[in-house]
Amino acid sequence: MRDRLGAHTGTIMSDIFISYARPNEPLARQAGDALRAMGYDVWRDDELPAHRSYGEVIEERIRTAKAVLVLWSNDAARSQWVRAEADAARELGTLVQVSLDGILPPMPFNQIQCADLMGWRGDTDGAGWQKVVSSIASLAGTATPSLRASRGDIGTSEDVMVCVLPFQNMSGDGEQEYFSDGISEDIIIDLSKVSSLSVVARNTAFALKGKSPDIGHLTRDLGVTHLLEGSVRKAGSRVRITAELLDCASGQQVWAERFDRDLTDIFAIQDEISKAIVSALQLKLLPQEKKAIEHRGTNKPDAYNLYLLARQHWVSGNSGDRRRDELVVRVCQQATTIDPGYAKAWALMALAQSELGRLYGLPEDGKEAAEKALSLDPQVPEARCALARHLVQQGKATEAEDLLRDVLAHHPDSWEANKEMAYLVFREGRVEESVPFFEKAVSLMDTDYHDAGMLMTCYESLGDTANMRRVGQIAFERVERAVAQDPMNGTAMAMGAGALGAMGDEDRAREWISRTLLLDPNNIHARYNLACSLVSLGDNQGAIDLLGPYFDRVELTDWHHTGVDPDMDRIRDDPRFVSMRNEAGKRLGQM
Structure with a gap:
């Protein structure tokens, strides 16, 4: 049985064809109902004529539709039917696509605009749905006068x-x-x-x-x-x-x-x-x-210039790089010296300080800088993310999650907020639930190879090889750009090794592992990611050999991470792994 659903309006030519996977049937029905209420003819395939072949009807309906609405999700990305229908619409120039769960559409559709309907329950007033309506109207025309009214008089007859x-x-x-x-x-x-x-x-x-x-x-x-x-x-x-x-x-x-x-x-x-x-x-x-x-946020050009410099380093993708975080703190300190009222600079400083405290045990935890930022701008998302990290460190994960959900309600396109939510639920052992947030983070920042790497872990754990390879390719492309800028970037090279492994290129993966250890042997976060790669490649003892220096220096947050990371499942019961992790736990007061 095919894994998607549809409906038949009885017309030879329909305005809109909806493509989606069967588990998303309720949302597909709501989308169809909403579009029909606007006056559009909507076609799906739940009333296919019995005397005609399935493929023939689908091909005809896609060819004659003015717009093809593809509802991407984890299930849709794995569906050969949805992919084929999206590809046909792309060739015809009629493709309109949305993401229901935050997943980035598979290649080559990830290079095409995609509306965000994560959490959508049929609300026609939301910004994501209005974006869908706007795109459909540009292809299929305005169905009724009420459609124009719902979008507002924008002073032009066409979408811009x-x-x-x-x-x-x-x-x-x-x-x-x-x-x-x-x-x-x-x-x-x-x-x-x-x-x-x-x-x-x-x-x-x-x-x-x-x-x-x-x-x-x-x-x-x-x-x-x-x-x-x-x-x-x-x-x-x-x-x-x-x-x-x-x-x-x-x-x-x-x-x-x-x-x-x-x-x-x-x-x-x-x-x-x-x-x-x-x-x-x-x-x-x-x-x-x-x-x-x-x-x-500031009227001081020098402070703004410094903030842009710090921001560029922050979004470089080098999550966990101590050099990056220390540089961001220094530059933001200069920016806030020039303009003490610059909330965004205080907030970015808070994030970098919390990273240094969390990963390297430094005394600054970013709380003071975050509170300063929020006293200036109560909604600045980066500062609220830093406070969420502080709550997690205090064992208040539920409060941190509530805080992050509120941040995302106000700032759904915040890269930092999506990252923080992804890590929080991942470290709670809710791997599948973390996927949409990691996907959204990857889609928001073209330099972010680290979250693409986390997605590889998630999809491997879920047994989803197709998506694991898809994000592996994304990660490797981003890593290559990072390494071209800094050939000594061990953090990026370690992630590149994992990406090559995810794509099935074991020989090159091992070459990158050796190269990383040669160029940056003291990078403990690179070591951990290389160990993950070796586990995935079946070299459990080689992975454990790499983890010795890691556990000697690991801090509390990452120690907890090793307890839930699916990458460690194959070696979790190995006596050497247990011994190293327990010794680190004693040093950190956890045993």
Whole structure:
């Protein structure tokens, strides 16, 4: 029996074809009902005619549909039918896709815009569903006047989707890359605050960095209508920013400007760019949206510059790297010295300090910095994540989980909050429940190879080889970029070895293990991940050999992690492993 469901409206040509896996039937029904209520014809296959072949009808319905709505989930990603239907829609330019459980769509669909419906229960007012409606309307047209009313009068008859390409660093100094990246990311964030405008996610946009964009791909697969590109040149106290908005359909320039200003005008430049784009596209900027765009958190350009530097290192993917965390703390301390009221800098400092305390036993736990940040901005997500870590350290995991769920309710696209929730439930032994949060974190940050590595562990534990290999490929691509920037990055190389193993390339995995141990033998977190790889490759004794120095230096949080990590299941009862872990537990006061 096929693993998906559908319905038949009785028309030869339907507006919308819905594709999904059978376990998601209740949500598929709700989606179909909601779209029918708007006046669309919706086709599924629960009333297939008895006299025609299954494949023939499906092919016909996909070919004649104006939009194909694919509901991705863990089950859908494993379904050959859903994949085939999504591929057909992609070729026809009718694909609209959503994620029901936070999973990143499988390749090649992970490069195409995907609405987030994690936790959706049929609510038609939510931002995720409205994004689906907007995409469908652009393909199938507006079904009824009520649809336009539900979306609001946005001042244009067509949906507008902007892709902000990472601005080029023209400073002649690669060390200034963080500044141009930070400007690009802030413009994406600003434009995302405009309700009448859709913006390609940072992760997808930054995947195009340094490449010549394929306009056809962007318009066909992502629904992009306009491209924003530009450059940044920073020299001393001066900055030059050029920006150009292009219409993808005509290739014509819609707007362009060059800003030659003092660095002290950087915030005004960003505001002007965002407002100019809204004006050029003839969209309506609501008062609260204008206020949100103008809110920078600091009016000190030097503090902002330092924050961007710290942020670039924080998102490098090198989770657990002591050098990274110490650098972030130092730079954020300088930023907060310049502007003591800079909540985002205090919050980022709190996260880095909590990492140092958690992994290396240093006295700072980030609590004081987090509380300072929250006194300035009660909703800054990074600070609340740091407090959640503090609660976990105190044995208050339930309170920490409640806090993180509240953070995600307000900031569903927070990379940090999704990471923290993923780790919390993973370390509670709820591996399957952690998957959507790890998937979301991976989808939000194109440098994040560490959470892709955690997903490999999750999927291997769940017996899901297809998804394990999918995220293994994602992890390895990201690791390769990290190692190209820093060939001595043992943390990344260890994750690369695991990714190669997940993809079935055992010989190269072992080569990377040897290389990592040669270049960075004292990196205990790399050692642990290499041991995980060896267990997966069937070399249990080799894994235990690597874990000796790890257990000699492991701190409490990671000691607890070894007790629940599925990667350790095959050696958990080995006398040597038990002895090493017990000795570490005694040192940490746990035995």
